[in-house]
Amino acid sequence: MTVILAYLYIAKTKILSSLVYRFDVFSTLITNFIMVFALSFFWKVAYQGVGSVDGVDEKQMITYTIISTLLSAAFVFDVENTINQRIREGDIALDFIKPVNVFGIYLAQDIGSIASSVMLKAVPLFIVSALFIALPLPASAMGLLLFLFSCILSYMILWLLSAIVGLTSFWIVELGPLGHVKNALVGTISGSFIPVWFFPEGIRKVLELLPFVYIYQLPLGIYIGKSNFLDSIKGITIQFVWVCLLFAIFYVLQKKARNRVFVQGG
Amino acid sequence: MLKHVKHYISVGAYSLRMSFARQLEYPSFLICWVIGNPLNYMMGVWMIGVITQRFQALNGWTYPQIAFLYGISLLSHSLSVLLFIQTWGIERMVIRGSFDRFLVRPVGVFFQFCIDYINLIGFTDMIPGVIIFVYGSSVVNFEWTFFNTIKILLVLVGATLIRGATYTILGSVAFWTKSSRSLISMVHALFERTTYYPLSIYPTVIQVIFTFLLPFGFISFYPACEFLGQDSGFDFPLEFALWTPVVGVILEIIAVSIFNRGLKKYESAGS
Numbered sequence: 001m002t003v004i005l006a007y008l009y010i011a012k013t014k015i016l017s018s019l020v021y022r023f024d025v026f027s028t029l030i031t032n033f034i035m036v037f038a039l040s041f042f043w044k045v046a047y048q049g050v051g052s053v054d055g056v057d058e059k060q061m062i063t064y065t066i067i068s069t070l071l072s073a074a075f076v077f078d079v080e081n082t083i084n085q086r087i088r089e090g091d092i093a094l095d096f097i098k099p100v101n102v103f104g105i106y107l108a109q110d111i112g113s114i115a116s117s118v119m120l121k122a123v124p125l126f127i128v129s130a131l132f133i134a135l136p137l138p139a140s141a142m143g144l145l146l147f148l149f150s151c152i153l154s155y156m157i158l159w160l161l162s163a164i165v166g167l168t169s170f171w172i173v174e175l176g177p178l179g180h181v182k183n184a185l186v187g188t189i190s191g192s193f194i195p196v197w198f199f200p201e202g203i204r205k206v207l208e209l210l211p212f213v214y215i216y217q218l219p220l221g222i223y224i225g226k227s228n229f230l231d232s233i234k235g236i237t238i239q240f241v242w243v244c245l246l247f248a249i250f251y252v253l254q255k256k257a258r259n260r261v262f263v264q265g266g
Numbered sequence: 267m268l269k270h271v272k273h274y275i276s277v278g279a280y281s282l283r284m285s286f287a288r289q290l291e292y293p294s295f296l297i298c299w300v301i302g303n304p305l306n307y308m309m310g311v312w313m314i315g316v317i318t319q320r321f322q323a324l325n326g327w328t329y330p331q332i333a334f335l336y337g338i339s340l341l342s343h344s345l346s347v348l349l350f351i352q353t354w355g356i357e358r359m360v361i362r363g364s365f366d367r368f369l370v371r372p373v374g375v376f377f378q379f380c381i382d383y384i385n386l387i388g389f390t391d392m393i394p395g396v397i398i399f400v401y402g403s404s405v406v407n408f409e410w411t412f413f414n415t416i417k418i419l420l421v422l423v424g425a426t427l428i429r430g431a432t433y434t435i436l437g438s439v440a441f442w443t444k445s446s447r448s449l450i451s452m453v454h455a456l457f458e459r460t461t462y463y464p465l466s467i468y469p470t471v472i473q474v475i476f477t478f479l480l481p482f483g484f485i486s487f488y489p490a491c492e493f494l495g496q497d498s499g500f501d502f503p504l505e506f507a508l509w510t511p512v513v514g515v516i517l518e519i520i521a522v523s524i525f526n527r528g529l530k531k532y533e534s535a536g537s
Contacts, residue, residue: 027448031455038459038468045467046321053320180302188309198320 006100007108014112018120025120032073032125033132039065039193040133054197060224063136066129067223068192068216071151073121076113077159079106080179083166093261103163103254110159139225146232150219153239158186158215160246167250170257191217197226211242277373281381289386299390307394310462311336327464330405331494337399338418339461339486342425344395348388350430352379353437357446363535375529376522406494414493417507425485427514429457431521432480438521441528461485466499473499481517484510 040062047058056064083106086092095102129136138144165179172178189196190212196204197217207213218235221227227235289295311333318329327335352359359365368378408414436453440446465473465487477483477500489507491498502509 023443023445024448027452031448031452034452034455034459041468042324042463045324046317048322048325050321177298177302180298181305184302184306184309187306188313194313194317198316200316 003100003104007104010105010108011112011115014109015116018113018116028073028121029124029128032069032121033128036066036069036125036129036133039069056195056197056224056226059134060139060226062134064195064220064224066126066133066136068220069129070122070125071154071216071219072192073125074114074117075155075158076110076117077162078110078113079103079159080162080166082106082109083163084169084179087169096258096261106163107159114155138223142229143222143225143232146229146236147219147223150222150232150236150239153236153243154215154219156243157211157239157246160243160250161186161211164246164250164253167253167257170260185212186215189213190215191220195221197221211246214239214242274373274377278377278381281378282384285382285384286386296386296390299387300393303387303390304394304397307340307391307398311398314463325464325467327466327496330402331490331496332402332463333398334402334406334408334494335464335486335490336462337395337402338421338425338490340391340395341399342422342429342485343457343461344388344391345422345426346388346429346433347391348385349380349426350433351385351388352383353430353433354447354450356437357440357444360440360444360532361535365529365532366534369529369532376525379525408493417489417493417505420511421489421507424509424511424514425489427518428481428485428510431514431517432457432482434518434521435524438525438528441531456480457482457485461487464490464496466497470499481513484513 043058043061043065047053047061051057083092086095092102095105098105126136138147161182162179165182168178186192189207189210191197192215195217196207196213199207214235218227218239222232222235314324314332314336315329318324318332323329324332365375365379368375368382371378402408403410432453433450436449437446439449460476460482465476465483473483477488488498488502489510490496492505492507
Protein backbone atom coordinates (compact mmCIF):
# COMPACT_ATOMS: atom_id res chain seq x y z
CA MET A 1 0.00 0.00 0.00
CA THR A 2 2.69 2.49 0.98
CA VAL A 3 4.46 1.71 -2.29
CA ILE A 4 1.36 2.66 -4.28
CA LEU A 5 1.10 5.87 -2.27
CA ALA A 6 4.69 6.64 -3.20
CA TYR A 7 3.92 6.21 -6.91
CA LEU A 8 0.80 8.36 -6.56
CA TYR A 9 2.88 11.06 -4.91
CA ILE A 10 5.39 10.96 -7.79
CA ALA A 11 2.57 11.26 -10.31
CA LYS A 12 1.07 14.19 -8.39
CA THR A 13 4.32 16.17 -8.31
CA LYS A 14 4.64 15.67 -12.05
CA ILE A 15 1.13 17.07 -12.60
CA LEU A 16 1.90 20.11 -10.46
CA SER A 17 5.22 20.81 -12.16
CA SER A 18 3.66 20.81 -15.63
CA LEU A 19 1.01 23.29 -14.49
CA VAL A 20 3.72 25.89 -14.03
CA TYR A 21 4.36 26.50 -17.72
CA ARG A 22 1.17 28.24 -18.81
CA PHE A 23 2.64 29.83 -21.89
CA ASP A 24 3.72 26.41 -23.17
CA VAL A 25 0.20 25.10 -22.68
CA PHE A 26 -1.19 27.82 -24.90
CA SER A 27 1.37 27.46 -27.67
CA THR A 28 1.10 23.66 -27.69
CA LEU A 29 -2.65 24.01 -28.13
CA ILE A 30 -2.11 26.26 -31.14
CA THR A 31 0.52 23.91 -32.61
CA ASN A 32 -1.80 20.92 -32.26
CA PHE A 33 -4.71 22.85 -33.68
CA ILE A 34 -2.64 23.81 -36.72
CA MET A 35 -1.95 20.09 -37.25
CA VAL A 36 -5.60 19.05 -37.04
CA PHE A 37 -6.81 21.98 -39.09
CA ALA A 38 -4.30 21.42 -41.91
CA LEU A 39 -4.86 17.66 -42.01
CA SER A 40 -8.61 18.00 -42.14
CA PHE A 41 -8.25 20.18 -45.23
CA PHE A 42 -5.89 17.62 -46.69
CA TRP A 43 -8.63 14.99 -46.34
CA LYS A 44 -11.34 17.35 -47.59
CA VAL A 45 -9.38 17.90 -50.80
CA ALA A 46 -8.63 14.18 -51.17
CA TYR A 47 -12.31 13.31 -50.70
CA GLN A 48 -13.61 15.94 -53.16
CA GLY A 49 -16.27 14.08 -55.16
CA VAL A 50 -15.26 10.74 -53.64
CA GLY A 51 -17.86 8.97 -51.46
CA SER A 52 -15.81 6.56 -49.44
CA VAL A 53 -12.54 4.69 -49.82
CA ASP A 54 -12.01 1.33 -48.09
CA GLY A 55 -15.34 1.85 -46.36
CA VAL A 56 -14.28 5.11 -44.75
CA ASP A 57 -15.86 8.44 -45.68
CA GLU A 58 -14.68 12.03 -45.26
CA LYS A 59 -16.46 12.62 -41.97
CA GLN A 60 -14.97 9.49 -40.43
CA MET A 61 -11.49 10.40 -41.65
CA ILE A 62 -11.70 13.88 -40.12
CA THR A 63 -12.82 12.34 -36.83
CA TYR A 64 -9.86 9.95 -37.16
CA THR A 65 -7.48 12.90 -37.60
CA ILE A 66 -8.84 14.85 -34.64
CA ILE A 67 -8.76 11.88 -32.28
CA SER A 68 -5.30 10.87 -33.51
CA THR A 69 -3.93 14.31 -32.64
CA LEU A 70 -5.69 14.18 -29.26
CA LEU A 71 -4.04 10.85 -28.53
CA SER A 72 -0.57 11.99 -29.49
CA ALA A 73 -1.05 15.12 -27.39
CA ALA A 74 -2.07 12.99 -24.41
CA PHE A 75 0.46 10.17 -24.70
CA VAL A 76 3.62 11.14 -22.82
CA PHE A 77 6.56 8.75 -22.83
CA ASP A 78 9.50 10.57 -21.32
CA VAL A 79 10.85 7.29 -19.99
CA GLU A 80 13.40 6.98 -22.77
CA ASN A 81 14.83 10.47 -22.28
CA THR A 82 14.76 10.03 -18.52
CA ILE A 83 16.78 6.79 -18.64
CA ASN A 84 19.18 8.33 -21.12
CA GLN A 85 19.71 11.43 -19.04
CA ARG A 86 20.03 9.53 -15.74
CA ILE A 87 22.71 7.31 -17.30
CA ARG A 88 24.62 10.22 -18.78
CA GLU A 89 24.64 12.07 -15.48
CA GLY A 90 25.27 8.93 -13.43
CA ASP A 91 22.10 9.32 -11.36
CA ILE A 92 20.75 5.94 -12.44
CA ALA A 93 22.72 4.19 -9.69
CA LEU A 94 20.98 6.38 -7.10
CA ASP A 95 17.62 5.51 -8.63
CA PHE A 96 18.37 1.81 -8.32
CA ILE A 97 18.91 2.00 -4.57
CA LYS A 98 15.57 3.69 -3.92
CA PRO A 99 13.09 1.48 -2.05
CA VAL A 100 10.61 1.58 -4.96
CA ASN A 101 11.10 0.10 -8.41
CA VAL A 102 12.95 2.56 -10.60
CA PHE A 103 10.83 1.84 -13.69
CA GLY A 104 7.74 2.15 -11.54
CA ILE A 105 8.91 5.68 -10.75
CA TYR A 106 9.37 6.53 -14.41
CA LEU A 107 5.97 5.08 -15.29
CA ALA A 108 4.31 7.01 -12.45
CA GLN A 109 5.97 10.20 -13.71
CA ASP A 110 4.70 9.58 -17.23
CA ILE A 111 1.20 8.81 -16.01
CA GLY A 112 1.26 12.03 -14.02
CA SER A 113 2.29 13.87 -17.18
CA ILE A 114 -0.54 12.18 -19.08
CA ALA A 115 -3.06 13.34 -16.49
CA SER A 116 -1.90 16.91 -16.95
CA SER A 117 -1.70 16.55 -20.75
CA VAL A 118 -5.28 15.35 -20.87
CA MET A 119 -6.42 18.36 -18.86
CA LEU A 120 -4.18 20.98 -20.45
CA LYS A 121 -3.77 19.73 -24.01
CA ALA A 122 -6.32 17.11 -25.06
CA VAL A 123 -9.49 18.62 -23.57
CA PRO A 124 -8.86 22.16 -24.91
CA LEU A 125 -7.91 20.70 -28.30
CA PHE A 126 -11.12 18.66 -28.32
CA ILE A 127 -13.20 21.76 -27.63
CA VAL A 128 -11.43 23.92 -30.21
CA SER A 129 -11.64 21.18 -32.86
CA ALA A 130 -15.31 20.57 -32.10
CA LEU A 131 -16.02 24.29 -32.51
CA PHE A 132 -14.00 24.97 -35.65
CA ILE A 133 -13.78 21.66 -37.52
CA ALA A 134 -16.26 18.98 -36.55
CA LEU A 135 -17.55 17.26 -33.46
CA PRO A 136 -15.55 14.02 -33.43
CA LEU A 137 -18.21 11.60 -32.20
CA PRO A 138 -17.52 7.86 -31.84
CA ALA A 139 -19.42 5.46 -34.12
CA SER A 140 -21.18 3.81 -31.20
CA ALA A 141 -21.19 3.64 -27.40
CA MET A 142 -19.68 0.17 -27.62
CA GLY A 143 -17.03 1.55 -29.96
CA LEU A 144 -16.17 4.24 -27.42
CA LEU A 145 -15.77 1.68 -24.63
CA LEU A 146 -13.59 -0.61 -26.73
CA PHE A 147 -11.62 2.43 -27.90
CA LEU A 148 -10.84 3.51 -24.35
CA PHE A 149 -9.77 0.01 -23.40
CA SER A 150 -7.67 -0.31 -26.54
CA CYS A 151 -6.00 3.06 -25.83
CA ILE A 152 -4.67 1.75 -22.53
CA LEU A 153 -3.02 -1.15 -24.35
CA SER A 154 -1.78 1.26 -27.06
CA TYR A 155 -0.12 3.35 -24.44
CA MET A 156 1.49 0.30 -22.85
CA ILE A 157 2.95 -0.73 -26.22
CA LEU A 158 4.26 2.79 -26.75
CA TRP A 159 5.68 3.05 -23.24
CA LEU A 160 7.36 -0.35 -23.38
CA LEU A 161 8.90 0.42 -26.78
CA SER A 162 10.28 3.67 -25.38
CA ALA A 163 11.55 1.99 -22.24
CA ILE A 164 13.31 -0.68 -24.34
CA VAL A 165 14.88 2.00 -26.52
CA GLY A 166 15.89 3.87 -23.37
CA LEU A 167 17.45 0.74 -21.89
CA THR A 168 19.60 0.18 -24.98
CA SER A 169 21.52 3.29 -23.98
CA PHE A 170 23.14 1.17 -21.26
CA TRP A 171 25.09 -0.47 -24.08
CA ILE A 172 25.11 1.89 -27.04
CA VAL A 173 25.34 5.39 -25.63
CA GLU A 174 27.46 6.52 -28.56
CA LEU A 175 25.00 5.46 -31.28
CA GLY A 176 22.98 8.63 -30.96
CA PRO A 177 19.26 8.84 -30.44
CA LEU A 178 17.82 5.44 -31.28
CA GLY A 179 14.56 6.95 -30.08
CA HIS A 180 14.62 9.15 -33.15
CA VAL A 181 14.38 6.10 -35.41
CA LYS A 182 11.57 4.73 -33.25
CA ASN A 183 9.70 8.03 -33.38
CA ALA A 184 10.11 8.17 -37.15
CA LEU A 185 8.56 4.69 -37.35
CA VAL A 186 5.72 5.60 -34.99
CA GLY A 187 5.13 8.80 -36.97
CA THR A 188 4.87 7.05 -40.32
CA ILE A 189 3.71 3.43 -40.04
CA SER A 190 1.47 3.52 -36.98
CA GLY A 191 -1.40 5.13 -38.83
CA SER A 192 -1.17 8.28 -36.72
CA PHE A 193 -1.14 10.39 -39.88
CA ILE A 194 -2.34 8.22 -42.77
CA PRO A 195 -3.98 4.90 -41.89
CA VAL A 196 -2.10 1.86 -43.12
CA TRP A 197 -5.32 0.44 -44.64
CA PHE A 198 -4.86 2.90 -47.55
CA PHE A 199 -1.40 1.42 -48.30
CA PRO A 200 -0.84 -1.17 -51.05
CA GLU A 201 -1.84 -4.71 -50.01
CA GLY A 202 1.66 -6.21 -49.70
CA ILE A 203 3.12 -3.39 -47.62
CA ARG A 204 0.01 -3.33 -45.45
CA LYS A 205 0.35 -7.05 -44.68
CA VAL A 206 3.97 -6.60 -43.60
CA LEU A 207 3.18 -3.56 -41.45
CA GLU A 208 0.38 -5.43 -39.69
CA LEU A 209 2.99 -7.88 -38.40
CA LEU A 210 4.71 -5.03 -36.53
CA PRO A 211 3.50 -3.50 -33.26
CA PHE A 212 3.24 0.05 -34.63
CA VAL A 213 -0.23 -0.13 -36.20
CA TYR A 214 -1.55 -1.29 -32.83
CA ILE A 215 -0.55 2.02 -31.27
CA TYR A 216 -2.72 4.43 -33.27
CA GLN A 217 -4.56 2.76 -36.11
CA LEU A 218 -6.36 0.08 -34.10
CA PRO A 219 -8.02 2.26 -31.43
CA LEU A 220 -8.80 4.95 -34.01
CA GLY A 221 -10.33 2.41 -36.39
CA ILE A 222 -12.54 1.19 -33.53
CA TYR A 223 -13.55 4.76 -32.67
CA ILE A 224 -14.71 5.70 -36.15
CA GLY A 225 -16.44 2.35 -36.69
CA LYS A 226 -14.06 1.05 -39.36
CA SER A 227 -13.65 -2.28 -37.59
CA ASN A 228 -16.69 -4.24 -36.40
CA PHE A 229 -17.05 -5.78 -32.95
CA LEU A 230 -15.35 -9.05 -33.81
CA ASP A 231 -12.40 -7.36 -35.56
CA SER A 232 -12.04 -4.97 -32.64
CA ILE A 233 -11.85 -7.83 -30.13
CA LYS A 234 -9.37 -9.62 -32.37
CA GLY A 235 -7.25 -6.46 -32.63
CA ILE A 236 -7.32 -5.88 -28.90
CA THR A 237 -6.17 -9.46 -28.35
CA ILE A 238 -3.21 -8.90 -30.65
CA GLN A 239 -2.46 -5.69 -28.75
CA PHE A 240 -2.43 -7.68 -25.55
CA VAL A 241 -0.04 -10.24 -27.05
CA TRP A 242 2.29 -7.37 -28.08
CA VAL A 243 2.17 -5.92 -24.58
CA CYS A 244 3.18 -9.31 -23.11
CA LEU A 245 5.94 -9.81 -25.66
CA LEU A 246 7.38 -6.33 -25.21
CA PHE A 247 7.14 -6.65 -21.45
CA ALA A 248 9.18 -9.87 -21.61
CA ILE A 249 11.88 -8.12 -23.65
CA PHE A 250 11.79 -5.15 -21.31
CA TYR A 251 12.05 -7.40 -18.27
CA VAL A 252 15.10 -9.28 -19.55
CA LEU A 253 16.82 -6.06 -20.65
CA GLN A 254 16.29 -4.24 -17.37
CA LYS A 255 17.66 -7.25 -15.45
CA LYS A 256 20.79 -7.17 -17.59
CA ALA A 257 21.03 -3.39 -17.33
CA ARG A 258 20.85 -3.61 -13.54
CA ASN A 259 23.80 -6.01 -13.44
CA ARG A 260 25.74 -3.76 -15.73
CA VAL A 261 25.33 -0.81 -13.39
CA PHE A 262 26.49 -2.84 -10.43
CA VAL A 263 29.57 -3.98 -12.35
CA GLN A 264 30.42 -0.42 -13.30
CA GLY A 265 29.80 0.79 -9.79
CA GLY A 266 32.37 -1.70 -8.48
CA MET B 267 36.81 47.03 -46.03
CA LEU B 268 38.57 44.19 -47.83
CA LYS B 269 40.70 43.59 -44.75
CA HIS B 270 37.53 43.48 -42.70
CA VAL B 271 35.95 40.85 -44.97
CA LYS B 272 39.18 38.80 -44.97
CA HIS B 273 39.23 38.86 -41.18
CA TYR B 274 35.64 37.61 -41.02
CA ILE B 275 36.37 34.84 -43.51
CA SER B 276 39.37 33.57 -41.58
CA VAL B 277 37.50 33.67 -38.25
CA GLY B 278 34.60 31.89 -39.93
CA ALA B 279 36.85 29.17 -41.32
CA TYR B 280 38.40 28.49 -37.90
CA SER B 281 35.02 28.42 -36.25
CA LEU B 282 33.69 26.00 -38.83
CA ARG B 283 36.63 23.67 -38.41
CA MET B 284 36.12 23.69 -34.65
CA SER B 285 32.42 23.03 -35.03
CA PHE B 286 33.02 20.03 -37.30
CA ALA B 287 35.77 18.68 -35.07
CA ARG B 288 33.53 18.94 -32.02
CA GLN B 289 30.71 17.02 -33.67
CA LEU B 290 32.92 14.41 -35.28
CA GLU B 291 34.47 13.50 -31.94
CA TYR B 292 31.87 10.73 -31.87
CA PRO B 293 31.08 10.15 -35.55
CA SER B 294 28.71 7.28 -34.79
CA PHE B 295 26.26 9.70 -33.14
CA LEU B 296 25.04 10.45 -36.64
CA ILE B 297 24.00 6.84 -37.37
CA CYS B 298 20.49 7.06 -35.92
CA TRP B 299 19.89 10.40 -37.62
CA VAL B 300 21.09 8.97 -40.92
CA ILE B 301 18.44 6.25 -40.59
CA GLY B 302 15.64 8.21 -38.95
CA ASN B 303 15.47 11.43 -40.95
CA PRO B 304 15.52 9.98 -44.48
CA LEU B 305 13.01 7.33 -43.37
CA ASN B 306 10.70 10.02 -42.06
CA TYR B 307 10.71 12.17 -45.20
CA MET B 308 10.80 9.38 -47.79
CA MET B 309 7.79 7.79 -46.09
CA GLY B 310 6.15 11.22 -45.87
CA VAL B 311 6.31 11.86 -49.59
CA TRP B 312 5.48 8.23 -50.43
CA MET B 313 2.32 8.43 -48.30
CA ILE B 314 1.15 11.50 -50.22
CA GLY B 315 1.72 9.40 -53.33
CA VAL B 316 -0.48 6.65 -51.90
CA ILE B 317 -3.24 9.14 -51.20
CA THR B 318 -3.13 10.66 -54.68
CA GLN B 319 -3.31 7.11 -56.07
CA ARG B 320 -6.18 5.88 -53.90
CA PHE B 321 -8.09 9.16 -54.07
CA GLN B 322 -7.16 11.75 -56.69
CA ALA B 323 -4.76 14.58 -57.49
CA LEU B 324 -4.81 17.16 -54.67
CA ASN B 325 -6.61 20.15 -56.09
CA GLY B 326 -5.10 19.54 -59.51
CA TRP B 327 -1.63 18.74 -58.22
CA THR B 328 -0.40 15.35 -59.38
CA TYR B 329 2.01 13.23 -57.36
CA PRO B 330 5.09 14.13 -59.49
CA GLN B 331 4.27 17.81 -59.06
CA ILE B 332 3.87 17.43 -55.32
CA ALA B 333 7.17 15.52 -55.17
CA PHE B 334 8.86 18.45 -56.94
CA LEU B 335 7.37 20.93 -54.46
CA TYR B 336 8.25 18.64 -51.53
CA GLY B 337 11.83 18.39 -52.81
CA ILE B 338 12.32 22.18 -52.92
CA SER B 339 10.82 22.49 -49.46
CA LEU B 340 12.90 19.72 -47.92
CA LEU B 341 16.14 21.00 -49.47
CA SER B 342 15.54 24.45 -48.00
CA HIS B 343 14.61 22.84 -44.67
CA SER B 344 17.86 20.89 -44.58
CA LEU B 345 19.90 24.00 -45.42
CA SER B 346 18.12 25.99 -42.73
CA VAL B 347 18.77 23.40 -40.00
CA LEU B 348 22.35 23.15 -41.20
CA LEU B 349 22.95 26.88 -40.81
CA PHE B 350 20.40 28.23 -38.34
CA ILE B 351 19.78 25.49 -35.78
CA GLN B 352 21.34 27.56 -32.99
CA THR B 353 18.33 29.87 -33.12
CA TRP B 354 16.28 27.00 -31.63
CA GLY B 355 18.48 27.21 -28.54
CA ILE B 356 18.52 30.97 -27.89
CA GLU B 357 16.24 30.33 -24.93
CA ARG B 358 18.83 28.09 -23.27
CA MET B 359 21.71 30.41 -24.17
CA VAL B 360 19.92 33.38 -22.62
CA ILE B 361 19.24 31.50 -19.40
CA ARG B 362 22.79 30.14 -19.13
CA GLY B 363 24.42 33.40 -20.15
CA SER B 364 26.18 31.81 -23.12
CA PHE B 365 26.25 35.06 -25.08
CA ASP B 366 28.93 36.41 -22.74
CA ARG B 367 31.76 34.87 -24.71
CA PHE B 368 30.46 36.32 -28.00
CA LEU B 369 30.09 39.80 -26.55
CA VAL B 370 33.71 40.11 -25.48
CA ARG B 371 35.12 39.29 -28.92
CA PRO B 372 35.79 41.96 -31.58
CA VAL B 373 33.57 40.32 -34.24
CA GLY B 374 29.84 40.81 -34.86
CA VAL B 375 27.73 38.76 -32.45
CA PHE B 376 25.19 37.50 -35.00
CA PHE B 377 28.01 36.34 -37.25
CA GLN B 378 29.71 34.45 -34.40
CA PHE B 379 26.38 33.04 -33.31
CA CYS B 380 25.65 31.62 -36.78
CA ILE B 381 29.11 30.31 -37.46
CA ASP B 382 29.54 28.78 -34.01
CA TYR B 383 27.66 25.61 -34.83
CA ILE B 384 27.17 24.13 -38.26
CA ASN B 385 24.76 21.33 -37.60
CA LEU B 386 25.89 18.12 -39.28
CA ILE B 387 22.47 16.59 -38.68
CA GLY B 388 21.24 18.95 -41.41
CA PHE B 389 23.04 16.70 -43.90
CA THR B 390 20.82 13.78 -42.89
CA ASP B 391 17.80 15.81 -44.03
CA MET B 392 19.61 16.76 -47.20
CA ILE B 393 19.93 13.13 -48.33
CA PRO B 394 16.17 12.60 -48.78
CA GLY B 395 15.92 16.23 -49.92
CA VAL B 396 18.25 15.61 -52.86
CA ILE B 397 16.66 12.24 -53.69
CA ILE B 398 13.10 13.60 -53.67
CA PHE B 399 14.03 16.75 -55.59
CA VAL B 400 15.94 14.81 -58.26
CA TYR B 401 13.05 12.36 -58.55
CA GLY B 402 10.45 15.15 -58.66
CA SER B 403 12.29 17.26 -61.22
CA SER B 404 12.83 14.28 -63.50
CA VAL B 405 9.20 13.05 -63.41
CA VAL B 406 7.83 16.53 -64.11
CA ASN B 407 10.41 16.88 -66.93
CA PHE B 408 11.99 19.96 -65.42
CA GLU B 409 14.21 21.59 -68.03
CA TRP B 410 17.69 22.27 -66.68
CA THR B 411 18.36 25.32 -68.81
CA PHE B 412 20.84 27.94 -67.62
CA PHE B 413 18.12 30.31 -66.43
CA ASN B 414 16.12 27.62 -64.70
CA THR B 415 19.20 26.45 -62.81
CA ILE B 416 19.95 29.99 -61.66
CA LYS B 417 16.31 30.41 -60.64
CA ILE B 418 16.27 27.18 -58.63
CA LEU B 419 19.44 28.21 -56.83
CA LEU B 420 17.96 31.64 -56.05
CA VAL B 421 14.78 30.00 -54.79
CA LEU B 422 16.75 27.69 -52.51
CA VAL B 423 18.77 30.59 -51.09
CA GLY B 424 15.62 32.65 -50.59
CA ALA B 425 13.64 29.77 -49.07
CA THR B 426 16.48 28.94 -46.67
CA LEU B 427 16.66 32.61 -45.62
CA ILE B 428 12.87 32.76 -45.08
CA ARG B 429 13.03 29.73 -42.80
CA GLY B 430 16.21 30.84 -41.04
CA ALA B 431 14.97 34.40 -40.52
CA THR B 432 11.67 33.14 -39.08
CA TYR B 433 13.55 30.91 -36.63
CA THR B 434 15.83 33.83 -35.72
CA ILE B 435 12.93 36.20 -35.08
CA LEU B 436 11.03 33.71 -32.92
CA GLY B 437 14.16 32.54 -31.13
CA SER B 438 15.00 36.17 -30.29
CA VAL B 439 11.74 36.44 -28.36
CA ALA B 440 13.68 34.68 -25.60
CA PHE B 441 15.75 37.85 -25.04
CA TRP B 442 12.58 39.45 -23.71
CA THR B 443 10.62 36.52 -22.31
CA LYS B 444 13.38 33.95 -21.53
CA SER B 445 11.34 31.37 -23.39
CA SER B 446 10.92 30.76 -27.10
CA ARG B 447 11.28 27.03 -27.64
CA SER B 448 7.54 26.42 -27.85
CA LEU B 449 7.17 29.21 -30.43
CA ILE B 450 9.82 27.46 -32.51
CA SER B 451 7.91 24.16 -32.40
CA MET B 452 4.78 26.04 -33.38
CA VAL B 453 6.37 27.56 -36.47
CA HIS B 454 7.99 24.22 -37.26
CA ALA B 455 4.52 22.67 -37.40
CA LEU B 456 3.42 25.54 -39.64
CA PHE B 457 6.32 24.98 -42.02
CA GLU B 458 5.47 21.27 -42.19
CA ARG B 459 1.86 21.98 -43.11
CA THR B 460 2.34 24.88 -45.51
CA THR B 461 5.43 24.01 -47.52
CA TYR B 462 5.16 20.26 -48.20
CA TYR B 463 1.70 20.44 -49.79
CA PRO B 464 0.29 22.96 -52.24
CA LEU B 465 -1.05 25.97 -50.28
CA SER B 466 -4.07 26.01 -52.57
CA ILE B 467 -5.67 23.07 -50.73
CA TYR B 468 -6.50 25.56 -47.96
CA PRO B 469 -9.19 28.28 -48.05
CA THR B 470 -8.19 31.57 -49.66
CA VAL B 471 -7.94 33.34 -46.28
CA ILE B 472 -5.23 30.91 -45.20
CA GLN B 473 -3.39 31.42 -48.46
CA VAL B 474 -3.51 35.21 -48.02
CA ILE B 475 -2.08 34.85 -44.50
CA PHE B 476 0.78 32.68 -45.74
CA THR B 477 1.55 35.08 -48.56
CA PHE B 478 1.46 38.52 -46.94
CA LEU B 479 1.56 38.04 -43.18
CA LEU B 480 3.82 35.00 -42.89
CA PRO B 481 5.39 34.67 -46.34
CA PHE B 482 5.88 30.88 -46.17
CA GLY B 483 4.16 30.45 -49.54
CA PHE B 484 7.34 31.75 -51.15
CA ILE B 485 9.38 28.84 -49.76
CA SER B 486 8.04 26.22 -52.14
CA PHE B 487 4.46 26.86 -53.27
CA TYR B 488 4.85 29.94 -55.47
CA PRO B 489 8.16 28.87 -57.04
CA ALA B 490 6.73 25.40 -57.78
CA CYS B 491 3.61 27.00 -59.29
CA GLU B 492 5.76 28.96 -61.66
CA PHE B 493 8.08 26.12 -62.69
CA LEU B 494 5.15 23.73 -63.18
CA GLY B 495 2.74 26.21 -64.75
CA GLN B 496 0.19 25.61 -61.99
CA ASP B 497 -2.39 28.23 -61.12
CA SER B 498 -1.38 29.87 -57.83
CA GLY B 499 -4.57 31.91 -57.48
CA PHE B 500 -2.62 35.17 -57.19
CA ASP B 501 -1.11 37.48 -59.76
CA PHE B 502 2.19 39.10 -58.92
CA PRO B 503 3.94 41.75 -61.03
CA LEU B 504 7.20 39.78 -61.04
CA GLU B 505 8.06 36.14 -61.49
CA PHE B 506 7.60 34.18 -58.25
CA ALA B 507 11.02 32.62 -58.45
CA LEU B 508 12.45 36.11 -58.16
CA TRP B 509 10.19 37.06 -55.27
CA THR B 510 11.48 34.26 -53.06
CA PRO B 511 15.06 35.61 -52.67
CA VAL B 512 13.73 39.17 -52.28
CA VAL B 513 11.38 38.10 -49.48
CA GLY B 514 14.20 36.03 -47.95
CA VAL B 515 16.67 38.91 -47.86
CA ILE B 516 14.12 41.38 -46.46
CA LEU B 517 13.09 38.93 -43.72
CA GLU B 518 16.72 38.21 -42.88
CA ILE B 519 17.46 41.95 -42.48
CA ILE B 520 14.45 42.27 -40.16
CA ALA B 521 15.57 39.19 -38.25
CA VAL B 522 19.11 40.44 -37.69
CA SER B 523 17.88 43.81 -36.45
CA ILE B 524 15.44 42.13 -34.04
CA PHE B 525 18.24 39.85 -32.86
CA ASN B 526 20.53 42.81 -32.22
CA ARG B 527 17.80 44.71 -30.44
CA GLY B 528 17.15 41.66 -28.28
CA LEU B 529 20.83 41.41 -27.49
CA LYS B 530 20.63 44.83 -25.82
CA LYS B 531 18.08 43.31 -23.43
CA TYR B 532 20.44 40.44 -22.68
CA GLU B 533 21.58 40.60 -19.09
CA SER B 534 23.80 37.50 -18.75
CA ALA B 535 23.07 34.76 -16.23
CA GLY B 536 21.70 35.75 -12.84
CA SER B 537 23.54 35.57 -9.49
